[in-house]
Amino acid sequence: MESHNFFLQTNTREEMIDITEEIKEILQKKSSIRNGYIKISIPHTTAGVTINENADRAVENDILHILRKIIPKSRDYSHAEGNSDAHMKSSLMGTRVDIMLEHGQLKLGRWQGIFFCEFDGPRSRKVYVNIFKE
Amino acid sequence: MESHNFFLQTNTREEMIDITEEIKEILQKKSSIRNGYIKISIPHTTAGVTINENADRAVENDILHILRKIIPKSRDYSHAEGNSDAHMKSSLMGTRVDIMLEHGQLKLGRWQGIFFCEFDGPRSRKVYVNIFKE
Amino acid sequence: MESHNFFLQTNTREEMIDITEEIKEILQKKSSIRNGYIKISIPHTTAGVTINENADRAVENDILHILRKIIPKSRDYSHAEGNSDAHMKSSLMGTRVDIMLEHGQLKLGRWQGIFFCEFDGPRSRKVYVNIFKE
Numbered sequence: 020m021e022s023h024n025f026f027l028q029t030n031t032r033e034e035m036i037d038i039t040e041e042i043k044e045i046l047q048k049k050s051s052i053r054n055g056y057i058k059i060s061i062p063h064t065t066a067g068v069t070i071n072e073n074a075d076r077a078v079e080n081d082i083l084h085i086l087r088k089i090i091p092k093s094r095d096y097s098h099a100e101g102n103s104d105a106h107m108k109s110s111l112m113g114t115r116v117d118i119m120l121e122h123g124q125l126k127l128g129r130w131q132g133i134f135f136c137e138f139d140g141p142r143s144r145k146v147y148v149n150i151f152k153e
Numbered sequence: 154m155e156s157h158n159f160f161l162q163t164n165t166r167e168e169m170i171d172i173t174e175e176i177k178e179i180l181q182k183k184s185s186i187r188n189g190y191i192k193i194s195i196p197h198t199t200a201g202v203t204i205n206e207n208a209d210r211a212v213e214n215d216i217l218h219i220l221r222k223i224i225p226k227s228r229d230y231s232h233a234e235g236n237s238d239a240h241m242k243s244s245l246m247g248t249r250v251d252i253m254l255e256h257g258q259l260k261l262g263r264w265q266g267i268f269f270c271e272f273d274g275p276r277s278r279k280v281y282v283n284i285f286k287e
Numbered sequence: 288m289e290s291h292n293f294f295l296q297t298n299t300r301e302e303m304i305d306i307t308e309e310i311k312e313i314l315q316k317k318s319s320i321r322n323g324y325i326k327i328s329i330p331h332t333t334a335g336v337t338i339n340e341n342a343d344r345a346v347e348n349d350i351l352h353i354l355r356k357i358i359p360k361s362r363d364y365s366h367a368e369g370n371s372d373a374h375m376k377s378s379l380m381g382t383r384v385d386i387m388l389e390h391g392q393l394k395l396g397r398w399q400g401i402f403f404c405e406f407d408g409p410r411s412r413k414v415y416v417n418i419f420k421e
Binding site: 020022058060061062063064089090096097098099100103104106107109110111113114115117147149 | 322323324337338339340343345346348349350352353354357379380381384385386387389394395396397398399421
Binding site for chain 1: 154156192194195196197198223224230231232233234237238240241243244245247248249251281283
């Protein structure tokens with residue numbers, strides 16, 4: 020099992036950042052495993068990780084817009100930091116995802132990309148990438 | 154590690170299809186692994202995979218109804234294809250699920266079944282089934 | 288691979304119970320694996336498992352409040368048991384989560400805890416903990 024990680028600086032409160040290339044770079048430059056799977060996870064509670072379309076970035080804007088409409092920031096939360104909307108979105112999207120690795124390639128669909136979802140930025144964030152051999 | 158897959162033809166725009174039997178058939182007829190776990194994943198961005206009750210199919214109708222109410226199709230989306238509701242639902246339900254395998258049996262609860270969730274059909278869909286030995 | 292499990296008695300209809308200590312206790316007292324990962328899963332269809340902040344319990348109250356607002360119990364469901372809101376919440380939160388294990392420690396963020404989410408209690412519940420060696 021290999022342990023890798025990388026850092027991200029987010030720029031606004033809510034943002035979906037395509038991290039597919041970062042993951043591919045780790046696979047190509049830092050890993051010797053060609054078959055197995057990778058586990059992507061984050062140590063944060065106001066962010067998420069998801070797989071969705073990366074051909075048209077309008078999809079990600081719509082996703083953030085829909086989430087904002089369903090879960091408004093202005094709600095009367097009991098959590099004093101006032102960012103419970105971000106915690107809720109984190110659990111809805113999830114904070115970890117596994118992807119199969121075959122012949123050195125991520126087993127993703129033609130339109131699938133991996134996204135880091137910032138819900139309470141801007142912040143410095145970290146992504147763990149664990150790679151397992153078949 | 155074994156790699157299997159199967160195809161699905163969905164019939165309407167939104168549908169939850171119980172694929173538990175397809176998975177069990179792969180385990181019984183095509184796999185020699187009896188202990189470990191299986192990873193189910195899909196290469197699509199407008200569909201999902203989830204585990205929920207398969208005793209009363211009314212549960213699945215209610216789930217589709219609730220999702221439709223929360224995330225209307227008619228919203229003013231920026232994604233030109235107009236199916237951002239389906240992308241959102243895909244990320245909410247998720248596109249992958251792991252299930253433990255013990256003594257040749259899926260470790261599922263009495264009422265649990267595995268569902269392919271179509272959110273933008275009808276379409277031809279594919280399900281990946283990777284089986285890992287303990 | 289090791290198989291462990293434990294039982295939980297929930298006390299109200301909706302509740303988020305921090306199970307991080309139960310998981311750590313299994314790792315310390317019953318497991319000999321120090322590097323690898325653990326798979327937490329539940330056999331239920333009206334409950335979930337998620338990772339979120341466990342420093343301020345107000346976060347969990349806000350999450351339950353937001354979910355209740357988005358998905359009311361009183362909706363006109365076709366499922367005769369009338370608890371389709373709980374089934375929906377189960378699929379939204381998910382029923383399984385993996386956590387990396389390094390040097391005998393769960394690889395969780397500083398504020399992250401593991402929560403069992405009850406959506407249709409009070410009930411007796413069960414949590415499966417499978418531990419895999421690197």
